Amino acid sequence: MPWKELTSKKRDEFEDILEERRLSSDLRYAMKCYTPVIYKGLSPCKPNAIKSAVLHSEQVQYVIKQLAKEMGESPDIIQEEATEILDEMGHRMQLGAVRFFAFTLSKIFKQLFQRVCVNEEGMQRLQHAIQEHPVVLLPSHRSYVDFLMLSYLLYTYDLALPVIAAGIDFLGMKIVGELLRRAGAFFMRRSFGGNKLYWAVFAEYVKTMLRSGYAPIEFFLEGTRSRTAKTLTPKFGLLSIVMEPFFKREVFDTYLVPISISYERILEESLYAYELLGVPKPKESTSGLLKARRILSDNFGTIHIYVGQPVSLRTLASGRINRCPYNLVPRHLPQKPSEDIQEFVSDVAYKMELLQIENMVLSPWVLVAAVLLQNLPAMEFELLIEKTLWLKGLTQTFGGFIEWPDNLCAKKAVLSGLTLHSNIAGLVDGHVVLNDKGVEDGAVGEIVFRHALAVLMCATYRNQLLNVFVRPALVAVALQMAPSFRKEEVYSCFNFLRDVFSNEFIFFPGISLKDFEEGCFLLTKCDAIQTSQQEIYPTDKGSGTVSFLSAMFRPFVEGYQLIFRYLSKEMKEAFTEKQFIPGVRNFVFQLLEKGSTQCYEALSSDMQKNALSALVQLGAVKKKKMPSGVTYSVNQEAVSKILDMFDARIPVQKPVAARL
Amino acid sequence: MAAAAGEAAGGGGGSPSSARRRLRIISGHLRGSPRAPGRGALSPSPCKAQGGSAGPASGSIPKKRQELLKWNGWGYNDSKFIFNKKGQAEFTGKRYRLGGMVLPTFKEWIEKTFGASLEHKTTSRASLNVNDVPPSIVNEEFLQDLRATKISYSQDAEDRVFRAHGHCLHEIFVLREGMFKRIPDIVVWPVCHEDVVKIVELACKHNLCIIPFGGGTSVSSALECPEEEKRTIVSLDTSQMNRILWIDEKNLTACVEAGIVGQDLEKQLAESGFCTGHEPDSMEFSSLGGWVATRASGMKKNIYGNIEDLVIHIKMVTPRGIVEKNCQVPRMSTGPDIHHFIMGSEGTLGVVTEVTIKIRPVPEYQKYGSVVFPNFERGVACLREVAKQRCAPASIRLVDNAQFQFGHALKPQVASIFTSFLDGLKKFYITKFKGFDPNILCVATLLFEGDREKVLQHEKQVYDIATKFGGLAAGEDNGQRGYMLTFVIAYLRDLGLDYYVIGESFETSVPWDRVLDLCRNVKERIVRECKEKGVQFAPLSTCRVTQTYDAGACVYFYFAFNYRGISDPIHVYEQIERAAREEILANGGSLSHHHGVGKLRKRWMKESISDVGLGMLRSVKEYVDPNNIFGNKNLL
């Protein structure tokens, strides 16, 4: 499954949907005749009918009987429980609520955003897809605005509103939760691993809606909002549920639609930064959201929504799935997916995320942030403009999708970015600096914290570039790490980095060599490297590019090293994640205070967790599931070995090299 | 079934005389059909003299098949669809009830369904070009030995081409426009078991390849000669071994030579008041041996059973010798049943020469019926319930809406039984049964058989169930017309071929819970594949549930499209059929319910029966026929 065409694709044009809203009545818009196109095979039914169908389905009844037998309970009691689960979970889509949302969201969105831009061709494709087969919408997840916006969008284009799998934390927000429910959200508990009944009811609920073509199903592959604006590695549970009806041929096909929602300025940006630094996040309570009204007076720039080409699951699966397992067991019995199915689901998940990434819109500010972070504490304004312009070219060479109006000069672009993000950076005496001053200058700790906050916020924007850059950049890093320019050594380093960062960035599983080749290809394309039979080396002209790229990823290389060092030195005993995060945070904090590192990003709990998972995957940390929770224990030797590899004391792996 | 349904149309449903009428119908086939040339003259056969008890054999099908049957299409020479001078469709000949009738709406249906036009016509070559036919290569020593046996044979080009194929689309297409690369070198006509023994012995002696030929109705490429076969290929035509050897009224069995074709078997048994009740749609032409060799299934299996339920004893001549059981009993526990190596062996192990088959008294009473359902889902649910209650009539079939419309398009101008279904329905539709959409509804056709009282009782039971599923009784005539569809379709393909429309049918069996999904997905797959392959006009893609069982059903698909603008229609057609089969398998359907595997579906055998399963079959083949005398390459 090739994950991406290397030739840069032609992308659709955008249309601002708020423009119309600013010109005509929101009320009329909310009350418009709404007759969405529907799936051709739809058997119309009410939300309650769905619930009852789910409850009485063979699938759920089977599990109820099983559990009754196992626990010696009467099936009625368990059935009762299932009903409760369904009530908690089920959506109650009502046109009234939808209209209410259409009205209020119009008002709110117009306040918050300058423009909401959509590729209309994508909407048209979606309209076709909805009529043809059940559709699963897979948007990127950066903000709570995501699913509100998507529903709003579908309403605007007269498409069926999606039912949305949302985290149950929303239920805490009483009124909003209920409203969301009526607008089509259904809720899942964040973790229900052990609860068979919950799983059965939930899975059947989703599948029933999908099979009947009731409405598009929407959920987030990333599982939760990415606090870093970097795509999170995918979760597979929901995806495998929505794929199952096709595997069992209960539907002819299913369309998966990757949707990229890009924010020029993310509503929750400062909240996220606090959260990453360990300041507890406010529970999603209604009052919390109301306080967020303060935000309403602020400007959050433009949103771009790119609705990708619907991907046919049937096409993806053709030739890959052995049909036998599904033919030999009644379809209503719960069946653990076979290994090839699991692998397939994972491949599809990654593919979809890569498609999301491909169509993420990058604002000029993203480039500014990337440049600025390499030039702290201050950068001359003119130089920043020059560098930003240069980076724009590079980004485009790498296939990045930059929204930069044709006639906009670089200076204006940078300035408007600075204006929109004045909370992060500003212009002082012809120099651009981070906006990291507190109300009053306090203790060292306070200064470190403030600065970290600014860096992390700024990084949120740079991060949007990373998945576009990661292949060539890791080649660049590998070039600097490897003891020589010999291809196999460079590849070996690349491969190592790719493994270490496999939770940090999105790589399609199992195609390291291809990724490497793509990285090399892109670097060659921008004249940064040259390759011969045996060697890869930077060109004279290209050394600037190579060092820029490796500097871009340095926070990760250094951050991981710090975290690994902490683990290998400090963690002699088994520990939990709850112990690890504050521990490593303190460790890094002290180093920052002492000035012995500049790597503020290592304070990010996101990076810390990713680094820990990386070690688990590399076998250097053991993860144990205990009744009390998950604990970790470090294999010191293995971790030091990995640390050594960062210093390029890496033995070349011959067999792999042979393929180069 | 074909003939029976078509002709039984005579006297309108359930009269007590229907059994006698059926006799008339079947014997009707013989009228005007040239009898087999005096067998004595061509092949004085000693075994004939010892004779059977059932009188002199006289088959409906002559040795020179081309004198009676089309050489490049389906059925009798005199029976075919044409467009008459007025541009109306018409069915020729007097054999079938439809004969001589005009079908006024048919042209429009064809144009609408396929985007076909009468102006765009292709024509088959008029006759076989003997010069194109691969030469007959037979060594002289074998010919000498063969002559010594006095078994009739022919090296004539027409005779050989006629036995080089069955009735798959690609085979008919080749006949119309090309030539087979490999055909039999010689045709032999044994008249009894002993003749077959001699032929097989000679084949072993001279290392020849034998391909048994029954009625030639195969739809699995089973009769096609492997192109790479270097040995002389002998087509062993069983059609002259067609006597009923004896009838045992006490045990209700009959011993019959394997070459007898369905219509003759029923006709001759009927003379003694019996029938087998085995009525595959091809029964006019297919043979008892062919049924055994392919594991055939008849329309009325609900009463009489499929071939495996009907057979009591089989005699088969193999290169190893003769295989048979020592007694004729209803069941035995003596290890795996050797009949099951023979049934479905598709001519790869030997020649079935004699079969003892169960017989039943001809039923007193027969009645057709039909039920209309609001949609296909309800119809399937009803059939499932009928199967659950084990009260399926002799035949129960459910056609989807497209096939219902198709049947409607075949309505002749005259004849009371053909009164328009829709006309009648519309009245109901407006008054009583609002909610039936003529573009969604579907129809089940029924055939009851037995003694009168029980039939009526049974009928009520089935209609009561149907009512529960929203079904409305729609009359006997519609039932009868439904069954007629089955047999005309085989003739229709030839008409389609004249107007750039190619088509085929295929079947599968599937568990009940997957019937709907399978039907929908396979039809959809066909439509999509057509589109992808550049077929300009949406295809006809339709199905019916033709048999019900306790655990599942048999589903039959028809698929046809207009191939104008496509340079290699057969290739495209085959790709689509293959995709449809993949789809069936992915939906939990079987490789075949009754058509068999032949060479057409071989590629899926391993996946169907597992490696070990295939090995088991192979080892039987290796033991029985180590030199691959029966080298038609089917199945394995």
Ligand SMILES: Cc1cc2nc3c(=O)[nH]c(=O)nc-3n(C[C@H](O)[C@H](O)[C@H](O)COP(=O)(O)OP(=O)(O)OC[C@H]3O[C@@H](n4cnc5c(N)ncnc54)[C@H](O)[C@@H]3O)c2cc1C
């Ligand atoms: C219009 C039409 C309708 C059909 N309807 C049905 C139906 O309702 N049910 C059904 O089951 N099938 C049906 N078929 C398929 C076909 O009629 C059956 O497969 C039938 O059993 C084949 O019999 P045959 O005598 O024509 O055999 P042939 O086509 O001559 O041969 C079929 C295979 O059997 C072998 N064979 C034939 N005779 C012998 C023998 N005596 N000993 C050993 N091997 C032998 C041949 O070598 C060949 O491999 C239909 C086909 C058509 C064209």
